Amino acid sequence: MNFVVDIVVTLKPSVLDPQGTTVKEAFHSMGYSKVDDVRMGKYMEVTISAGSKEEAQGKADEMCRKVLVNPVIETYSFDIKEQEKQEVN
Amino acid sequence: MLRFGVVVFPGSNCDHDCYYAIKHFVSDKVEFIWHKSDKINELDCIVLPGGFSYGDYLRTGAIARFSPVIEQVKRFARQGKLVIGICNGFQILLESGLLPGAMLRNRSLRFVCKYVSLKAVNTSIPFTCEISKNDILKIPVAHGEGNYYIDPQGFEELKKNNQIVFRYCDAQGNIDDASNPNGSVYNIAGICSKEGNVLGMMPHPERCCDARLGSLDGLAVFQSILKSLTLSH
Amino acid sequence: MMEDKKITKELVYEHGITDGEYEKILSILGREPSFTELGVFSVMWSEHCSYKNSKYWLKKFPTTGPSIMVKAGDENAGIIDIGDGLAVSFKIESHNHPSAVEPFQGAATGIGGIIRDIFTMGARPIALMDSLRFGKLSKPNVKRLLDGVVGGISHYGNCIGLPTVGGEIYFDETYEGNPLVNVFCLGILKHEDIALGCARGIGNSVYYVGAATGRDGIHGATFASEELTDEDRRPSVQVGDPFMEKLLLEACLELLQTDAVVGIQDMGAAGLTCSTCETASRGNAGIEIHLDKIPQREKKMSPYEILLSESQERMLVIVKKGREKEVENIFKKWDLHAVNVGKVTDGNMMRVFFHGDMVVEIPAKSLADDAPVYRREYVEPEYFNRLKNMDLSGVKIPADLSDCLKILLSDPTIADKSWVYEQYDYMVRTNTVVLPGKADASVIRLKKTDKLLALKTDCNGRYCYLDPYQGAMAAVAESARNVVCCGAKPLAVTDCLNFGNPMKKEIFWQFKNCVEGIIKACNKFETPVTGGNVSFYNETSNGAIDPTPVIGMVGLIDKEEYVTTSGYKNIGDTIVLLGPLDSSIGGSEYLSLIHNIKGGALPEFDIDLEKRVQDCCLFLIKSGIIQSAHDISEGGLAVSLSESCILGSGEKQFLGASIEISLLDERIDGILFGERQSRIIISIKPQDLESVIAQADTFGIPCTVLGKVVPDLLEIRYDGETIIREPVSGLSSVWNRELASSMA
Incomplete structure (x- = not known):
């Protein structure tokens, strides 16, 4: 079975995010004064094959910890769904 | 003769500069180490040069730490031998856990290339033994992600263990926000391991070892390495 | 399938091909082109690839x-x-x-x-x-x-x-x-x-190496040859991968150190099409490639799309027969995937196959070299004489010339x-x-x-x-x-x-x-x-x-x-102008910025004098006399002097200049800010002045002592009267600040 893992990596709340701050300031200068905070992050879509959803989950978590995330500054979360059948061709 | 090795990742671009500076001004015995190497020759000091090791996709230095050579570098460091990471090399040392902390994008969100002033605040390690404490060095930086971050607890550790080696300052030696080119915590430009045998620094000492390029201050770092190695031999 | 698209007049025009050009295509092929072939002709015969509108004139360049x-x-x-x-x-x-x-x-x-x-x-x-x-x-x-x-x-x-x-x-x-x-x-x-972009040696292999091909930049070459209209052109933009390029660069240079390579060419404008037919044309050979072997990163790409894609960081390498393994190994070392996609053939045809079917058969030379060449008509525009004859004598000389200098120094073009x-x-x-x-x-x-x-x-x-x-x-x-x-x-x-x-x-x-x-x-x-x-x-x-x-x-x-730089070096050095003093303001940044006028005749330009000024300057540099040299360009003499002061200043000491000019009956704004060519301001040791004057005479150029390098102040006097007196620290901050603060 193929699973699609949607992974979101963001900077930890305690870490300053200069990109997010810049975007927030841009919002404010455009008149969106109600924007309190902007945090930027990374989105990754990983397709993996696994015997079960649990197995995929385990793999995804391991990949996040080992490669995709630097735990010093970043946190992550992900969603897993089974991939829809590919169209034949 | 002391033996230096310069690690070459596919995206390294200061590898030749390091090689050239060492060869011409420090030690005749210098060799390149290909990142796929799982064995390295007898060496006294390993240099992780600047560049964009693997295009710096994901995070700077993030992929490089999976190169076979990094295991060798780790083993080398565990033996107490000298490892210096410059710019991207520093980022790799952080990602591979040889040094604490992490790099964020510069607070300007822009790449910055210019000469900066550094204060040498720890001159008791092999990389700075030829520099007088609180001396000011003029060495260029060139990076997009040199904004050093460490959590408060880790920062206390750094201070306690005297691991902070270089701090950004102005020409007169004042350490303030205006002289911080990237937003680093505590104006940190370079740190070392607890044992003092692994140094990571964002500025490029290899770019100022040649009088023809305007400053000789980078040579002080390499001369320190040379002296400490000569003494220990 | 797109391949079956019928060739209509509209389709030909959509490809930017004129009736005359289409006639030429018909006569080259002796038949109607396929849709893919039409695309191939359209990119190769675009202005961007063929220089069809400019070639006649470019051929006149001294080369x-x-x-x-x-x-x-x-x-x-x-x-x-x-x-x-x-x-x-x-x-x-x-x-x-x-x-x-x-x-x-x-x-x-x-x-x-x-x-x-x-x-x-x-x-x-x-x-x-x-x-x-x-x-x-x-x-x-x-x-x-x-x-x-x-x-x-x-x-x-x-x-x-x-x-x-x-x-x-x-x-x-x-x-x-x-x-x-x-x-x-x-x-x-x-x-x-020296490596050449040519395909020769029948049977030699054609390799594709680098990034996979996608649909990006299709018709980029024709795109660059049209006036910009709005949003509709957006999909043509390509995305670059410098890391891939770094690998390609190192691998190709390593490869070229072997003698396994016959020719090498990058895929730039018109991508695979251009590199294929140009290498064949230069080598006076034929070439065949198989599109289904081309690495692709998008699904269901047609031959038309694969041939015309302008995906970045791709190269075509012609490899000697029997040396393929060696080449593949070098690419492998750099984690690059090199694919054998075809070969050099007898004759002069570029043949392209897709799953065994031939989709393009065109003589390579006709694509690369036989694009039409046009002699476009030209006519002198109405504005030319009108602006040239514009009377600038009524342009008022501003009261505060120091202020003008600061405005010019803060102009982003000059700053x-x-x-x-x-x-x-x-x-x-x-x-x-x-x-x-x-x-x-x-x-x-x-x-x-x-x-x-x-x-x-x-x-x-x-x-x-x-x-x-x-x-x-x-x-x-x-x-x-x-x-x-x-x-x-x-x-x-x-x-x-x-x-x-x-x-x-x-x-x-x-x-x-x-x-x-x-x-x-x-x-x-x-x-x-x-x-x-x-x-x-x-x-x-x-x-x-x-x-x-x-x-x-x-x-x-x-x-x-x-090696000589622009900044002044030592207090007391003599400042000398090589070339003429002049006061014409036509076409200057000053006229544009201060008076909002784009016009006037350009200041006199004597190219023989220019050459002599340059020769003299180089001679003096080689004689070891010159401390600094800076030419006069946008902003004129006053800006050039200011820049040499600013650039010569260090962290501890500002360098200025004390300047005395006398040129009676000429407009002072023109002397300060006019932009006549052929002028270089140098600084020298006072004792070298005599030899500078002698050399200027030998080279037959005017030479004027302007003044000397002093601490802190830029002071310019005209016929004894002080026109500008500014601390260099102030000029420096105006000059330094502008661009950075605009972009903050």
Whole structure:
């Protein structure tokens, strides 16, 4: 079975995010004064094959910890769904 | 003769500069180490040069730490031998856990290339033994992600263990926000391991070892390495 | 299937092919082209690839000389001998349209393309420069473009590890909506390492290496040959991957050290199509490729799309039969996937197959060399004589000339550009002997030799609008003068000719006159044209840009001690003007900025005098007399003096100048801010004045003692009266601040 893992990596709340701050300031200068905070992050879509959803989950978590995330500054979360059948061709 | 090795990742671009500076001004015995190497020759000091090791996709230095050579570098460091990471090399040392902390994008969100002033605040390690404490060095930086971050607890550790080696300052030696080119915590430009045998620094000492390029201050770092190695031999 | 698309008149026109051109296609093929073949002809015969509108005139450029090893037009870039068995290869190219649409990626892929042009010649790229033009910085969209373009150059150049050592930036409303992004790359090689883009040797293998092919940039080449319309062109933008390029660069240079390679060519404009037919054409051979073997990153791509894609970071390599494994191993070392996609064949046909079916069969030469060549009509535009004869005597001389000086120094075109170059890694490779902004040109050393190179790009579009012939001559003259001021002998030029729509007779008149100006000046300076690029259709709904033939000049410095910078060095040094004093304000930045006038006759320009001034300056530099040299350009004498003061000032001491001018009955604003060519301000030790005057006399040039270097103040007196008296610290902060604060 193929699973699609949607992974979101963001900077930890305690870490300053200069990109997010810049975007927030841009919002404010455009008149969106109600924007309190902007945090930027990374989105990754990983397709993996696994015997079960649990197995995929385990793999995804391991990949996040080992490669995709630097735990010093970043946190992550992900969603897993089974991939829809590919169209034949 | 002391033996230096310069690690070459596919995206390294200061590898030749390091090689050239060492060869011409420090030690005749210098060799390149290909990142796929799982064995390295007898060496006294390993240099992780600047560049964009693997295009710096994901995070700077993030992929490089999976190169076979990094295991060798780790083993080398565990033996107490000298490892210096410059710019991207520093980022790799952080990602591979040889040094604490992490790099964020510069607070300007822009790449910055210019000469900066550094204060040498720890001159008791092999990389700075030829520099007088609180001396000011003029060495260029060139990076997009040199904004050093460490959590408060880790920062206390750094201070306690005297691991902070270089701090950004102005020409007169004042350490303030205006002289911080990237937003680093505590104006940190370079740190070392607890044992003092692994140094990571964002500025490029290899770019100022040649009088023809305007400053000789980078040579002080390499001369320190040379002296400490000569003494220990 | 798209292949079956019927060829209709509309489809032919959509491909930008005229009736006459279609007739020619029919006669070449002896049949109707397929849809794919029509696409192939359309990109190869586009202006961008074929230079069909400009070729007649470009052929007139001086392209030969004792040091030319590969001539303009023969290969991807020219090659010049610099002695000691070494040669340089350099070229400038435009990426205007992609940068207008997506500034970051547009500029980045421009850098990628020009670097590939250089390393395919077998040269190791060692330096980049950029010549940029934007609208007025007060416009928010201009800021976005500047930020994006500089960011894109920084991203690509820094990542691949090439120093961006110089260039120029102008801000003028003529470029609003149509910025110019011209990128220059220079590489160095040993004579024996020249690589050629040709396919020969029947049975030799054709390899595809680099990034996989996607649908990006399809019809990029035809796109660059049309006026910019709006949103609909967006999908044509390509995304660059500097890391992939770095791998390609290292792998290709390693590969070229073996003798397994017959030819090598990058896939730039018109992608696979262009590289295939051009290599075959140069090698007088046929070629066949199989599209189903081409690595693809999108599904269900048609032959038309695969052939016309302009995905970046791809190369075509012709490999000797039997040496394939060796080549594959080198690519593997660099984690690159090299695919054998075809072979060199007997005859002259380019044949393209897709799953066994032949989808293209066209004589390679007819695509690469037989594009139609047009002699476009031209007519002198109405504005030319009107503006030339504009009476400027009524222009009021402002009361506060100090204020004018400060306005000029803060003009982003003149002001300090460190906001830009500090985003570029200008020091990597540790060859940058003179850091950006410190001299009239950039200077890099060549390790293991005594030689250095001075590089500069120049062009003032306003001059070229007011007088295309003289303006283009001035562009060559200024670029030569700039490298001379650094201690170099001008060697050769590359040019990037940016113009509006060539179908308009007035535009073509500008083009023709600029080309003639370049020819005249290049002959005078003995600097052949080694190649370059033409960018037409630089127009928006507001009209065409000012004609902007950017000149990239390379000069050779024989010894390190000749390297000369712009800043004053010592208090007490004598300041001398080589060349004439002058007061004409026509076409100047001063006239434009202070009086909002774009007009007047350009100041007198005598190219023989120019050459003598440069020769004299270089002679004095080599004699070891000159402490600093800085030419007079935008902003005139007063700005040039100010810059030498600012650049000579250090952290502890500001250097100023005390200047005394007497030139009775001439307008003082013109003396201060006029922009006559052929002038260099030098500083020397007082005891050397006599020999400078003697040499100026020998070279037959005017020479005027202006004053001396003093601490802190810039003071200019005119016939005894103080006109300007400003602390250099103040001028410096005005000059330093402007660009950075506009972009903060």
